[in-house]
Amino acid sequence: MAKSIDVSDLNIYYGDFLAVEGVTIPIAAKSVTAFIGPSGCGKSSFLRSLNRMHEVIPGARVEGKIIIDGNDLYGAGTDPVAVRREIGMVFQRPNPFPTMSIYENVIAGMRLNAKRMKKSEADDAVEKSLRSANLWAEVEDRLRRPGSSLSGGQQQRLCIARAIAVEPQVLLMDEPCSALDPISTSAIEDLIHDLQHDYTIVIVTHNMQQAARVSETTAFFNLSAVGEPGRLVEYGSTTKIFSNPDNESTEAYISGRFG
Amino acid sequence: MATRTRSEHPPVRRGDRIFSATALGAGILILLILAGVAIFLLVQGVPGITAGRGSLSGRDSFWAYVGPFAFGTVFASIIALVVAVPIAVGIALFISHYAPRRVALALGYIVDLLAAVPSVVFGVWGITVLSPALVPIMQWLEDNAGFLPFFEGPTLTSGRNMFTAGLVLAVMILPIITAICREVFLQTPRLHEEAALALGATRWEMIRMTVFPYGRSGIVSASMLGLGRALGETLAVALVLSGSAIYTFNTLAAENSGTIAANIALQFPEASGTAVNVLIATGLILFVITFAVNYTARKIVDRRSEFSGAN
Numbered sequence: 001m002a003k004s005i006d007v008s009d010l011n012i013y014y015g016d017f018l019a020v021e022g023v024t025i026p027i028a029a030k031s032v033t034a035f036i037g038p039s040g041c042g043k044s045s046f047l048r049s050l051n052r053m054h055e056v057i058p059g060a061r062v063e064g065k066i067i068i069d070g071n072d073l074y075g076a077g078t079d080p081v082a083v084r085r086e087i088g089m090v091f092q093r094p095n096p097f098p099t100m101s102i103y104e105n106v107i108a109g110m111r112l113n114a115k116r117m118k119k120s121e122a123d124d125a126v127e128k129s130l131r132s133a134n135l136w137a138e139v140e141d142r143l144r145r146p147g148s149s150l151s152g153g154q155q156q157r158l159c160i161a162r163a164i165a166v167e168p169q170v171l172l173m174d175e176p177c178s179a180l181d182p183i184s185t186s187a188i189e190d191l192i193h194d195l196q197h198d199y200t201i202v203i204v205t206h207n208m209q210q211a212a213r214v215s216e217t218t219a220f221f222n223l224s225a226v227g228e229p230g231r232l233v234e235y236g237s238t239t240k241i242f243s244n245p246d247n248e249s250t251e252a253y254i255s256g257r258f259g
Numbered sequence: 260m261a262t263r264t265r266s267e268h269p270p271v272r273r274g275d276r277i278f279s280a281t282a283l284g285a286g287i288l289i290l291l292i293l294a295g296v297a298i299f300l301l302v303q304g305v306p307g308i309t310a311g312r313g314s315l316s317g318r319d320s321f322w323a324y325v326g327p328f329a330f331g332t333v334f335a336s337i338i339a340l341v342v343a344v345p346i347a348v349g350i351a352l353f354i355s356h357y358a359p360r361r362v363a364l365a366l367g368y369i370v371d372l373l374a375a376v377p378s379v380v381f382g383v384w385g386i387t388v389l390s391p392a393l394v395p396i397m398q399w400l401e402d403n404a405g406f407l408p409f410f411e412g413p414t415l416t417s418g419r420n421m422f423t424a425g426l427v428l429a430v431m432i433l434p435i436i437t438a439i440c441r442e443v444f445l446q447t448p449r450l451h452e453e454a455a456l457a458l459g460a461t462r463w464e465m466i467r468m469t470v471f472p473y474g475r476s477g478i479v480s481a482s483m484l485g486l487g488r489a490l491g492e493t494l495a496v497a498l499v500l501s502g503s504a505i506y507t508f509n510t511l512a513a514e515n516s517g518t519i520a521a522n523i524a525l526q527f528p529e530a531s532g533t534a535v536n537v538l539i540a541t542g543l544i545l546f547v548i549t550f551a552v553n554y555t556a557r558k559i560v561d562r563r564s565e566f567s568g569a570n
Contacts, residue, residue, distance in 0.1 A: 056456055058360075085459030095450040099472030108468065109458035159454070166458065 003069040003169040003200060004029040005050065010064035011229075012045050012054065019045050021229035023064070025219055032192060032201045034211035034238065037221030038253070042230030043204045046221070047172050050202065051087035052080040068170070085113065087170040088163035093179050094155035096147030096162070103143040105158055106130060109166040125165055133161035134191050153184020160191060164199070171195065173203040177210065189214050208254060212242050220250045300543040307540030310533045318504070325541045327504040329548065331421075331516030335496060336489035338425030338510065343433045344482050350433075351440035356466060367441065374434035382498030385427035390418030390499065397422055397511050408508040421510040424500040428492055432485035439484065443477030444470050483556035490520075490549050497521035519545045 005027040012020040020042035027033050035043040048054040049062050052073065066073040073083060088109075096105045106126045110117065117125075126143065130136040135157040139150070147158055156176060163171060173192075177185040185207075192201060192214045205211050211218050219235035234247045245251045308321045318324040350370065354363045397418065400410040414420075447470045455465040471478075496502075502517020509515075519541045527538055 051457065053453065053457055056453065081459055081461050083459075084457055089457035091450065091453065091457075093450060095448075095454040097451060097454065097468060097472070099469075099475075108455075112458060112460055112464055162454075162458070 005170065005200070005202075006065075006067040007050075008065045008067075010046070010049065010062060010066065012042065012049055012062050013060065014057065015059040018229040020049075020221075021231055023232045025232060025235050027200065027202060028217065029200045030196060030198070031217060032196045032203060032215040033217045033219065034215035035202070035204045035219050035221060036206075036208060036211050036253070037230070037233075038223070039206075040226075040230070041221040041223045043221045044174055045230075046232075047174055047202060047204050048089075050170070050172055051089055052083050053089060055080065085109075085166060086168055087172060088166065088168035090156070090159050090163055090171065090173045090176045092175040094152055094159050096150075096155050096158050098146065098148045100147060101144045102139050102147050102150070102158060105147040106161050106165050108162060113166060129161040129165040130158075132164055132191075132195070133157045134187060134194075135161055151184070153180045153187060156180060156184065156188060157191065160188070160195075164195070168199070170200045170202065173201065175204050175206060178206060185210070208242075212238060218242070220245070220247070220253065222249055222253065297546070300539060300546055303536055304540035304543040305536075306533060307536030307538070310537050310540075321537065321540060324504065324537065325519070325544050327506050327516050328502070328519045328522050328541060329544055330506050331502055332490055332518040332520070332545065333548065334508070334516060335421060335425050335428055335500075335518055336486050338421070339428035339432055339489040340482060340486050342426060342429035343436055343485060344478075346429075347433050347436035347481070347485075348440055348478060350437045351444055352466065352470070354437075354441050355444035356462070356470065367438075370434050370437045370441075373430075374438070378431060378492060378494045379498070381427055381431050382495035385423055385495060385499040386419060389427060390420075390423045392418075393423055393426065394418040401511055409510050411509045411511065414511045415513045419499050419501065420512065421500065421515040424496050424515070425510065427495050427499055428489045431492060431495060432488050435488060436481045436485040439481035440474065440478055443474040443481070447473045479556055479559050483553055486552055487549055490545065490552070492518075493520040493524045497524045 007027070008024045010020070010023040011018060023046055035047065037043050045054060050066065050073075054060050054062065062074060064074075068087075072078065096102075097108060100108060103126055106129050107117070107122050110122070110125060127136060127140075130139065135154060138154060139145075139158075142149075147155065150158060156179075160171075160176075177188050180188065189210065192203065195201060196216075203211075203214065215238045217235060218238045218241040220233045220241065221230050222233045223230040233250055234241070234245060236246075241250065242254060245254065310321060350366070354366050354370075358366060394414065394416065397410075397414045397420075401414050404410045451469040451473065452465055455468040460468055496518050497520075500515055500517065500521065502515055502521060505514055505516055507514060507516055523538050523542060526534070530538055
């Protein structure tokens with residue numbers, strides 16, 4: 001189910017503006033890869049290019065190659081809709097569908113894939129996904145309540161349940177805890193820990209302790225000056241990046257000294 | 260503190276006080292105007308409700324007199340709504356989610372321009388252009404869908420029937436419905452749209468999952484505003500339709516139900532005495548119908564407010 005990703009020489013543009021330049025990185029299957037770096041360095045743009053969410057912004061495009069399990073993500077015959085069904089995404093702010101109940105939120109993605117679903121199948125899928133997201137115990141008696149009635153941390157776990165309900169190969173997380181309190185953050189980090197046995201996870205985070213806690217591989221992005229494109233400075237095992245990085249700017253960023 | 264003696268109330272800034280007084284004044288004013296209209300309708304209309312045969316064009320009671328017109332009003336408005344709402348939603352969706360920005364902008368202006376056309380122009384256009392143009396379509400409907408009570412026929416050769424009146428009304432209410440729907444659709448949170456897209460929704464699926472549910476109450480409100488305009492529209496209907504006091508679902512034939520507003524406009528110049536009161540009483544009925552429509556719409560919108568995304 002989980003798949004590895006190979007990115008080579010990727011440039012990301014917004015119109016004529018080159019936002020990210022020359023990213024080459026392998027992302028291992030069934031592991032957690034964290035992207036760290038200052039704001040505006042292109043980590044989120046890069047993350048969004050991994051499931052072609054990038055291109056929903058008018059004028060945005062990419063150059064270069066992303067290969068997922070031998071398939072070219074940006075190949076001529078690749079349907080972005082199909083790509084997004086395989087590569088799930090969790091956003092910075094929890095975004096359950098406000099017009100749907102908790103139950104409907106979880107199976108929203110499955111409904112897209114299979115229009116006709118038996119009631120029992122749907123029930124099972126909802127329970128399985130919510131259990132995987134460590135949310136089942138908290139919501140099992142109010143599945144018909146609106147998703148927006150939950151707390152922020154619960155909503156984010158609902159979004160994760162929704163994303164994994166379709167059993168994607170890769171799960172992308174764009175600062176999933178930045179809007180949450182420490183307790184909810186800890187719940188999500190535990191969840192990421194459990195999920196990596198089944199999924200390839202890529203997470204963008206501003207919280208370096210979080211990167212150190214959850215990831216096996218860390219990639220550091222930086223930009224040399226405002227207006228310059230962001231670049232991948234280096235990547236490696238999280239232990240190495242946090243203890244003995246090759247690049248000086250990585251060390252400066254991690255230790256809190258900038259520039 | 261110098262003003263310690265009056266510290267029971269927190270201090271209020273002058274700007275706040277002026278603003279709240281202005282807002283309160285405006286709120287009271289709208290209630291006064293509404294009450295004034297209602298009182299006028301009641302005082303002048305009640306004698307009409309109890310009027311005798313002489314002032315009722317030969318009808319036995321006021322209710323027998325107003326009934327067909329009330330029916331015609333609602334019927335014409337519903338035709339307009341049924342035709343206009345799907346088109347308006349389609350245009351609004353095209354402008355908000357499909358068209359390139361420049362096309363969307365131009366189309367938006369054109370739709371707004373349509374709202375600025377005076378209703379008398381629509382009426383004249385309905386008589387001279389639309390009704391003759393529609394006759395072949397009506398004929399076709401009569402031949403092929405004549406089993407439906409709406410298209411029983413026989414088709415009026417001038418084309419100036421309920422069918423045309425309904426379509427003219429539809430064109431008239433199209434801009435307001437489109438404009439509101441477009442605004443509502445544009446306000447769909449980007450976050451929700453992206454959530455749908457990230458699950459692998461196509462654009463149409465994304466619209467069904469996020470834009471429509473989010474804009475549902477907006478579509479209902481827009482339709483009700485359109486319906487309100489259609490219910491009260493006078494000139495266009497008065498010009499196109501020669502309404503009579505009958506009940507009929509047949510939209511194609513020569514005999515059509517009139518509408519309250521058009522009836523008032525056509526009869527008022529020649530009315531005198533109690534007949535004036537009768538016409539005002541029909542206006543009161545129209546007021547009640549419009550009020551009921553708005554109230555119902557509000558109820559529909561409120562029913563699932565918990566799921567509206569407003570919380």
